Amino acid sequence: MKHIKVVAKSTICRDKHTGCGECQSSCQSACKTSCTVGNQSCEQKINRIEKEDNR
Amino acid sequence: MVHAFDCLGHSFLLDVESGSVFIVDSLTKALIENHDSPVDYSKGEFSRYTATEIAEAGEEIDALIKEGVLFSPEPPHKKPEYAGIIKAMCLNISHMCNLRCEYCFADGGSYSGAMTNMSFEVAKNAVDFLIAKSGGRRNLEIDFFGGEPLLNFDVVKRTVAYARGLEKEKNKNFRFTITTNAMLLDDDAIDFFNKEMYNVVVSIDGRKSVHNSVRKTVAGEGSFDAAMKNALNFKAKRKGQYYVRGTYTALNKDFSKDVLYLNDCGFDQISIEPVVLPENHRLAIHKSDVPELIEEYDKLVNEYFRRRKTDKWFNFFHFMIDIYHGPCETKRLVGCGAGNEYVAVAPNGDIFPCHQFDGDADYKIGNVLDGTFDNRIPEKFALNNLLEKKDCRDCWAKYYCSGGCAANAIHYCGDINKPYKITCELMRKRIECAIAVNSLEKSK
Numbered sequence: 001m002k003h004i005k006v007v008a009k010s011t012i013c014r015d016k017h018t019g020c021g022e023c024q025s026s027c028q029s030a031c032k033t034s035c036t037v038g039n040q041s042c043e044q045k046i047n048r049i050e051k052e053d054n055r
Numbered sequence: 056m057v058h059a060f061d062c063l064g065h066s067f068l069l070d071v072e073s074g075s076v077f078i079v080d081s082l083t084k085a086l087i088e089n090h091d092s093p094v095d096y097s098k099g100e101f102s103r104y105t106a107t108e109i110a111e112a113g114e115e116i117d118a119l120i121k122e123g124v125l126f127s128p129e130p131p132h133k134k135p136e137y138a139g140i141i142k143a144m145c146l147n148i149s150h151m152c153n154l155r156c157e158y159c160f161a162d163g164g165s166y167s168g169a170m171t172n173m174s175f176e177v178a179k180n181a182v183d184f185l186i187a188k189s190g191g192r193r194n195l196e197i198d199f200f201g202g203e204p205l206l207n208f209d210v211v212k213r214t215v216a217y218a219r220g221l222e223k224e225k226n227k228n229f230r231f232t233i234t235t236n237a238m239l240l241d242d243d244a245i246d247f248f249n250k251e252m253y254n255v256v257v258s259i260d261g262r263k264s265v266h267n268s269v270r271k272t273v274a275g276e277g278s279f280d281a282a283m284k285n286a287l288n289f290k291a292k293r294k295g296q297y298y299v300r301g302t303y304t305a306l307n308k309d310f311s312k313d314v315l316y317l318n319d320c321g322f323d324q325i326s327i328e329p330v331v332l333p334e335n336h337r338l339a340i341h342k343s344d345v346p347e348l349i350e351e352y353d354k355l356v357n358e359y360f361r362r363r364k365t366d367k368w369f370n371f372f373h374f375m376i377d378i379y380h381g382p383c384e385t386k387r388l389v390g391c392g393a394g395n396e397y398v399a400v401a402p403n404g405d406i407f408p409c410h411q412f413d414g415d416a417d418y419k420i421g422n423v424l425d426g427t428f429d430n431r432i433p434e435k436f437a438l439n440n441l442l443e444k445k446d447c448r449d450c451w452a453k454y455y456c457s458g459g460c461a462a463n464a465i466h467y468c469g470d471i472n473k474p475y476k477i478t479c480e481l482m483r484k485r486i487e488c489a490i491a492v493n494s495l496e497k498s499k
Contacts (some may be wrong), residue, residue: 002111003115004116005078005081005117007076008378008497009073009075009124010075011378012454014383015487018384019386020191021142021396025142025196025391027145027393037455037456037487038381038455038456038489040386044385046380
């Protein structure tokens with residue numbers, strides 16, 4: 001594409017395996033007076049990446 | 056819905072429902088902004104482009120729409136339900152503090168109650184309560200908060216040891232975090248934090264004059280020199296995640312200087328965020344301040360982006376975003392989980408929806424000592440999700456802030472489902488900056 005550079009496609013997971021609740025509560029991370037969820041990471045995806053890295 | 060914006064000299068598109076992100080040229084951005092209206096391509100900004108260029112950009116847009124990653128429709132959502140599970144706890148281990156910060160929501164650490172420390176008995180019961188309420192969740196979080204947690208360090212240590220002792224038997228993984236004002240942050244504490252604390256948040260507001268104007272000792276003296284000396288020693292020895300975290304107020308609307316000052320001091324994990332106070336407070340940020348603050352975020356993001364290519368690389372908490380491995384939709388709908396998956400426990404064992412409700416009898420859920428637990432408040436907070444917030448439904452940033460802080464909504468808007476608008480505007484700006492920085496860095 002000449003005019004558009006794709007950074008990421010369809011990043012919001014909605015499949016049946018989501019919503020496990022194992023990720024960090026956002027307010028516990030660093031803020032304590034605001035709420036940002038978008039800078040959190042999915043625990044399942046991170047675990048998957050770590051497993052792949054360890055192979 | 057597609058949000059188009061400029062940052063760091065580039066144009067970006069965020070497809071809200073799919074979370075897709077694109078870097079585009081100015082022609083494509085203009086076409087997107089005029090997507091729903093008839094356009095005369097011979098006039099205005101389009102007159103700079105040839106018919107071929109306009110057709111090419113239009114074809115690229117159409118291809119992405121067809122693929123379902125641009126102007127993607129809002130899918131049906133699975134409505135979050137109250138599951139009765141708690142997996143994160145703020146343990147207000149001390150209602151005492153050695154500082155008297157002018158903006159403190161905890162009224163000098165006491166939360167308008169008695170200045171007291173939590174006993175080990177209460178902390179132990181809180182751990183047992185958390186495990187009992189956590190269902191099948193394996194990762195459990197305990198944040199030691201206050202007041203100043205290091206004023207009750209012995210109980211912090213004993214609580215961690217107690218919880219660690221139960222991990223294997225109960226098949227749980229505890230993540231401990233702690234927030235400290237650094238006044239008592241000595242080598243003993245640092246060693247312990249390195250062994251046990253997943254994250255440590257150290258409160259420093261930035262430049263000495265800024266910090267000292269609001270973060271004072273009980274005697275009314277500025278706390279900067281002692282806090283900074285200890286924080287720098289901590290940074291040098293820290294093994295693991297940490298943040299220096301500050302609050303900016305009406306006194307330092309030029310807060311980018313405080314962020315950069317902290318970086319100049321040697322910190323590379325920094326979070327500074329706006330104070331939230333009643334309008335008549337001298338430190339309060341008002342709606343009229345927002346344009347100036349947004350300009351300040353612009354200044355910060357430019358220097359941030361530049362420094363991250365140098366030996367002064369650092370993370371600014373609010374410019375971080377995980378574009379590729381961010382949270383699932385469920386998490387984005389429920390947000391922080393206050394009063395639902397996340398609660399706070401006071402030194403006397405009382406349970407509240409989060410630390411900002413500590414001491415408010417109207418929001419007392421129960422007590423870890425007597426085992427009481429009234430489901431009515433958690434059920435109400437469980438419904439505090441994005442789908443219930445009418446003001447958020449058409450906001451492009453909804454899946455990144457999840458409707459904002461429940462405590463701020465109740466305390467400043469009188470309704471858990473009404474977002475605090477000043478925070479909204481600043482949040483949107485920070486998310487734009489975060490998307491821009493991460494897109495440009497990741498798409499190299």
